[in-house]
Amino acid sequence: MSSQPSGVESKKEYHHGDLRRQLLEAVRELIEENGPEGFSVAQACRRAGVSTAAPYKHFKDRHEIMRGVLLLAMERMRQVMQDAADAWPAGDPSRIVALGQAYVDFARNEPGMFQMMFGHSGRHDQSPELEAAGERTGAVVKIVVAEHFNRPVDDPVVQLRAYAAWSFVHGHSFLCLDNKIPFEMPAETEHALLVLVGKAILPDPSAHAGQDHGGG
Amino acid sequence: MSSQPSGVESKKEYHHGDLRRQLLEAVRELIEENGPEGFSVAQACRRAGVSTAAPYKHFKDRHEIMRGVLLLAMERMRQVMQDAADAWPAGDPSRIVALGQAYVDFARNEPGMFQMMFGHSGRHDQSPELEAAGERTGAVVKIVVAEHFNRPVDDPVVQLRAYAAWSFVHGHSFLCLDNKIPFEMPAETEHALLVLVGKAILPDPSAHAGQDHGGG
DNA sequence: TCGTAAAGTTAGCATTGCTAACATATGTTT
DNA sequence: AAACATATGTTAGCAATGCTAACTTTACGA
Incomplete structure (x- = not known):
């Protein structure tokens, strides 16, 4: 069993462990907060605590x-x-x-x-x-x-x-x-x-x- | 009367003469062609034949x-x-x-x-x-x-x-x-x-x- | 145990929205 | 007509964004 954090962000490890799901959630939150236009992948990355290139290991594009x-x-x-x-x-x-x-x-x-x-x-x-x-x-x-x-x-x-x-x-x-x-x-x-x-x-x-x- | 071109673009003058209206039309076209998301001010500028800074003499922002x-x-x-x-x-x-x-x-x-x-x-x-x-x-x-x-x-x-x-x-x-x-x-x-x-x-x-x- | 692949990183590119500083045409005032 | 003020263009440049390339770290199976 790996030490993947579930739910809240735990101690910072190199591998996030739950990035895909947290990105989806961050984007959802941003859209609800700022409207359909008001979100960017970069913002979601900041919220998930990863670099702006990380999402592209999980998703082809925005x-x-x-x-x-x-x-x-x-x-x-x-x-x-x-x-x-x-x-x-x-x-x-x-x-x-x-x-x-x-x-x-x-x-x-x-x-x-x-x-x-x-x-x-x-x-x-x-x-x-x-x-x-x-x-x-x-x-x-x-x-x-x-x-x-x-x-x-x-x-x-x-x-x-x-x-x-x-x-x-x-x-x-x-x-x-x-x-x-x-x-x-x-x-x-x-x-x-x-x-x-x-x-x-x-x-x-x-x-x-x-x-x-x-x-x- | 000034030599302002009406309708189609005529010989290139420093002052466009009809930029505001042509920008609105260019944006409308772009949206119909590429969807509500698929337009940028820069594209509209290219279509109207002006620099990307020109619109801001007529409009506050996008x-x-x-x-x-x-x-x-x-x-x-x-x-x-x-x-x-x-x-x-x-x-x-x-x-x-x-x-x-x-x-x-x-x-x-x-x-x-x-x-x-x-x-x-x-x-x-x-x-x-x-x-x-x-x-x-x-x-x-x-x-x-x-x-x-x-x-x-x-x-x-x-x-x-x-x-x-x-x-x-x-x-x-x-x-x-x-x-x-x-x-x-x-x-x-x-x-x-x-x-x-x-x-x-x-x-x-x-x-x-x-x-x-x-x-x- | 070791190699491979998964999943992060930094660096960098092109595009975009917008501003600042500058240039040119318009047209009003004398 | 000359001069000036204003409207309306220009180029240069900034920060943010989407995305890629190349590199690094970790996890996992043979």
Whole structure:
């Protein structure tokens, strides 16, 4: 067993032992502190206590670092959404609202991450792994919507309605972070908004059974 | 009249004559070509044919350049939305769909600008003028929604519903640019989506007169 | 035990944002 | 018209950054 320090930095050794993970964490912190633009590899190095050349033993370039950071963030997002869904029984309309709330909450709790994940269309910060992680997150939404409509996940109705709901919470999240909401919105109003739009886009299928939920 | 060149670059004179505008245009081009991250003041200088120090006679720093670029972009956005609204008579439900389509189309036509305007929450790239321009754009939406519901623009119902609709097209625009749509979406499907969500969030007030459109 | 590879280091390059000091054109005042 | 003030260019140079090259130290397996 090597004497690799875990968690906090211990006595200075030549080999850091946990650099990769600490770099990812340092970058995450910097982005949350200074915004998506406000970070540099050099800053992260200082924070991790290594030279500015050290990261390139672990990552090809700064974009690969970003990909690592984003992958972890996407996994956190999937987790909080899964937890929100699990807090309600399948089929309960509150489940969808909770899911949307979890999405918005993640954006508010990790605004830097959220903006890096979705706001840049960063060509360089893309990867198959990240894409797969994104699809796992999207799957959470689709499954809940499918259960809501009691249809298979690949049903066109489910696809379209799930996407419409996602678009809404996605846009709302961005507008929140940008302080673009043109009126007061306390938590209750936001909840009401989610309920309102949830009902509108994902109407209870048992209520008006004959209705066409597909649209076009 | 001085011999200042207009439009294309003419014979090289010591004084450029149109640098401020050409820099803004060069930056806009670079962002559309290389993405929101992929531009530098130096590149814009090369494109405008001046030294890298020249911009600082016109702008305080790179953020002031960005603010200028974003201000012009926001004005273009307001214009295309106003035009879309003007293409339909007041009260026509198609007007709202056209407005949403114009929003999404702007994002697709100027993806770099759209992402710079909304995707960064750029602390440094903010200004009172830009904020005012943003509110003018938002006003177009609010007015159309107010006419739709036949209520004053500051009516809470109008505020909330207009915001909900904006959130949706905003999110959809981002997801489009990020290639995050999990299924095929030709233009007709997108139109159908806009109609579907438009009806859901902004139901025709004449149809179900007694309905509560506020959602409290 | 020893050699190899992993994972650090320092030195250095090109690019960038920005400033300082200088140069040139513009145009107003007499 | 001459002279000056101002606007708007220039070159030179600084510090920070991303990244590479060459070297050094440590860990681990044959």
